[in-house]
Amino acid sequence: MRVLALTTLAIGLVSAATYPKPKKINVQVGDRPYYLVEDMDAGALKQKLQSCSEKDQRQSDFVIAHRGAPLQYPEHTKESYLAAIRQGAGTIECDVAFTKDKQLVCRHDQCDLHTTTNILAIPSLAAKCTKPFVPANPATGTRASAQCCTSDITLAEFKTLCGKMDGFNPLGTTVAEYMAGTPKFRTDLYSTCGTVLTHAESIKLIDSYGLKFTPELKTPVVQMPYQGTYTQQQYAQQLINEYKKAKIDPSRVFPQSFLIDDIYYWIKAEPKFAKQAVFLDALVDTPAGYVNATARLPQLKKDGFKIVAPAFFALTKLAADNKTIVPSEYAVAATKAGLDIITWSFERSGFLNKGGDYYYQYISKVINNDGDMYTVLDVLAKKVGIRAIFSDWPATVTYYANCMGLMLFN
Incomplete structure (x- = not known):
């Protein structure tokens, strides 16, 4: 299965990379995963997740902290990152924006x-x-x-x-x-x-735990070149340079952007970092865009793209019976093209008793309780074969990843 193959790949990457001795941490997932499991409809998946209730928890590469743990902590703050680390996220996100004096800081939006x-x-x-x-x-x-x-x-x-x-x-x-x-x-x-943290401070914090990084180069709101001299390419390069300065191995960094030209720039200028560059595909947000996004996936692969990352609604749909959740056309096409898939963002929808929101729009007919998010996650992991998922509360995904044995650190 694709998931098992990715698990083997992840373990290989971990053993091959050179990590600093990380701070020891006792991963804790709290009571939320248990609440969600108990809220699930009866079935084999619920039984499986219940069987893992007393399992020791470990950090997992399947889990990406989306802005830290912003379900309860202020996003992109030290406190939010530490909560995400405690909850077992193997990769931490810093959305990168720049200040008036062109210094990089962690903010979701400029x-x-x-x-x-x-x-x-x-x-x-x-x-x-x-x-x-x-x-x-x-x-x-x-x-x-x-x-x-x-x-x-x-x-x-x-x-x-x-x-x-x-x-x-x-x-x-x-x-x-x-x-x-x-x-x-x-x-x-x-x-x-x-x-609040600078990008460099986030690197130092995450590195001290031996974890991985996924910085997102935020699309500028101001006109570029900024102040007439600071170009988009300089901005993209500055992000990479801060990892080089900190002596971070490129295999630990997953640079992201919604701007396709940023990915092309990294492929040309920073091929070692581009091996794990993540293209955040927002074209899927409209019906016409979804069709075009699906059609261009083979070309992205030819151009050197390795990982695509649409919102997770774009990866699933309902089968003909209008009850079963199955991989979408986009998900099937990405796999066929040889692209890895990362997706976002779990635990960002609030209450699911009325069908969910943006993230569940294609399958809302079968979403009626909070526990249904584990049903969706199981489809994403086992049928779609995602490499990892962003979460606003990493503990929820950590519990699932540990139960299913997905991409765990040694």
Whole structure:
């Protein structure tokens, strides 16, 4: 089976690479996986997962921490990464954006500081935002708005921020009300003041545990070349250079981008790192785009692409019986072309008792409880043959990966 082959490959890569002596960590998955398993419909998969309830947990290459563990921790903060590491993620993601002085930092979007940090609560920095805070006006129905970018401030200024749970209240009439917008399926319990990180700091932290890296070069919101001189290629190269400076073996790095030209650049300029470059395929988001994305997969393989990564909704569909989840046309075509598949993002959908959301759109008819996410994960792992999956709560996938013996570290 493809999964078993990938398991063997992963173990080979681990043994061949040179790692620093990692910090010892006792992987813990907490009680959420058990809740999800108990919530599943009766069947063989539920029984299998129940049989692993007392199994010791280990870190797994099948598990990628999506922004850390942002289901409960402020994304891309030290605290979020440490939670993800404790939960067994074998690879940690730093989404990479640049500051006004062209330094790389971990942020999901170049312009999300107004929803992921406390920048609006710091008047001197809020004044520098691309679009300052505008309160909601109930009389006119105008919603609150703001836009604050990493490129609005220097690295030194960025480091004074506190990370918070991503969210905003569009009806807020004050900064405090606007910032209090955490989705109800998350929590502010660990959001007192998340420690924001530079890309280099994230490398040092992840390396200290001997884990792998998947930095995403975020698509710039500002016009490039930035300030007339900083090009997209310089930005892409700077990301790679920070791993070289830290003496990280390329086999441990999975650079990502939604921009296809970034992948082509790495293939040409940094072939060792490009061997594991991940093309985040957003073309699948529309019906016409899905058809075109599927059709171009053989050409991507010919051009040197190794890994494609669409959102996981694009990898499954319902069979003719309208009940059975099976691999999609895209998934079948990617496998046929010889491309590995990574997908995103698990545990990002909130409650699944009403069919799920974006991530479950093609199979929503058979989604009716939170436990169904394990049913979908099982199809992705065993039928689609994904190499790994991003998760907002890595413990959920770690539990499954350990139970099924998927891509474990020695």
